[in-house]
Amino acid sequence: MKMKWISTTYVEEKKQQTESESAFQPDKGTEMLAVNVYPGVEYQTFDGFGAAITEAAGHTFSLMSAEKQKQILDAYYGKDGNRYNLVRTHIDSSDFSLGQYAAMNDPEDREFRSFDLSRDEQYILPLLNRAEETAGRKMQVMLTPWSPPSFMKSNGQRVGGGSLLPEYRAFWADYICHYIKEYQSRGVNVEMITIQNEPIAVQKWDSCIYTAEEEKVFLRNFLYPAMEKNGLTDIAVNIWDHNKERVFERACDIIDEETDRMVQGVAFHWYSGDHFEGVQLVRDKFPQKKLIFTEGCVEYSRFSDAGQLENAQMYAHDIIGNMNAGMTAFIDWNLLLNKQGGPNHVGNFCDAPVMCDTDNDIVQEKLSLTYIGHFSRHIVPGAKRIGLSKYTDKLEATAFKNPDGSLVLVFMNRTNKELPIKIRLNGQVADFTLPTGAIATGILPAE
Structure with a gap:
């Protein structure tokens, strides 16, 4: 199970977009740096x-x-x-x-x-x-x-x-x-x-x-x-x-x-x-x-x-x-x-x-x-916001589930330091680092 990431940085008035992947592995008791995602907890429809x-x-x-x-x-x-x-x-x-x-x-x-x-x-x-x-x-x-x-x-x-x-x-x-x-x-x-x-x-x-x-x-x-x-x-x-x-x-x-x-x-x-x-x-x-x-x-x-x-x-x-x-x-x-x-x-x-x-x-x-x-x-029309918790107020984050079951996470870092993140989802963990001053969207396809 892999999450695709699209990240945007803006340094010296130049925009750069990059793509990467995070592979999920079994959770072995992650406590620190965690962002928890709960697809079963649904809120408003967008x-x-x-x-x-x-x-x-x-x-x-x-x-x-x-x-x-x-x-x-x-x-x-x-x-x-x-x-x-x-x-x-x-x-x-x-x-x-x-x-x-x-x-x-x-x-x-x-x-x-x-x-x-x-x-x-x-x-x-x-x-x-x-x-x-x-x-x-x-x-x-x-x-x-x-x-x-x-x-x-x-x-x-x-x-x-x-x-x-x-x-x-x-x-x-x-x-x-x-x-x-x-x-x-x-x-x-x-x-x-x-x-x-x-x-x-x-x-x-x-x-x-x-x-x-x-x-x-x-x-x-x-x-x-x-x-x-x-x-x-x-x-x-x-x-x-x-x-x-x-x-x-x-x-x-x-x-x-x-x-x-x-x-x-x-x-x-x-x-x-x-x-x-x-x-x-x-x-x-x-x-x-x-x-x-x-x-x-x-x-x-x-x-x-x-x-x-x-x-x-x-x-x-x-x-x-x-x-x-x-x-x-x-x-x-x-x-x-x-x-x-x-x-x-x-x-x-x-x-x-x-x-x-x-x-x-x-x-x-x-x-x-x-x-x-x-x-x-x-985030497509009909998507539902889902549950999320994060380890720091330095990270701005939201999460949605699209009608086809795919998950979308959007993270923003307004600080001058990288933010390491461990995404916990259904007993699995994936590592991601959000660059300084960056915004990133993670997409996990429906199973």
Whole structure:
């Protein structure tokens, strides 16, 4: 019985990937340096990986040559790429749009006769279609609003927070349902929505504030009834969609006996820190709910001095911590961006795993793309997290069992020393050394 290892190191800004094998031998009483793996102990089912196809990503993609477009698509969706199966995109504009827009701006048009998806059809949907062609399957799509149309809001504008006016709750619910159906009519597999992106953030870009009670009332009294009326109750509704430090409180405030059937999951971001315990608290209290990471990026405003290794390790650290706390899916923020970290209509630039110099037709695949791939290329949809214990907090680790019975271990070492490991599994032991600053994926085929 042999485990195959794929290891990535990054030294002096050079990436090196190596492959090796560890042979299992009978366990003769190993105590020290042990990492124990328990395939019989199963936790949450994992639904997959993906990234957001924003207008910014679609616009950037459109400016690249056919050759470079294929490179990008293969890197994310090809059989030798990261094998993404999930997509998130915005209902109307977000900060990663070329400017503010809404599909409809007429407060009197309750029949949606003026509803227009031309912005989505220009950049978002073409990239989504190309992704599906490359993957050879439909993407599972999540739709998220950043703001209702200006006329529905207390501050009369898409930006600067504001809130949904009570008299427009029913109209906004119908608007969301209409958006879903228009996407479906174009062949898009919309499976999930969130109610509001970052509902407690007042931003200079598209934003809208919901208290927990407002989000609950909107869901219970307006959105879910509208979904029932439109035959859309097969679309999974996810609440919160904001940082982890308040994820548990929000779940407790919204989910009760009445709303439980309306809420399929809780979505969260990473911008306020780890808070893996918060995710675990939601998993423990609401074990049937999905826990979906819906956004994270390396913001230039906060991490401009960080190098590629630090950025990639930020991704892997958060993925491992969230997985071990109960996360069921991972959706990165922008699929790709231009060399500025945009376009972004308010200058809120950030990093992405793929960056494009559109002037010179150059694609840069960042180390973070490789680090995410250490998970997404090997942990397939339907995999179950399994039991694991480790001998040191210097090692970050998670373990999964794929539907075919194969096992996947992902280890990361952020220290400046090698980490020797003895993997104990079903009475067998295998030796492996995790290099300094490395990430490694171990794959054990099904017996």
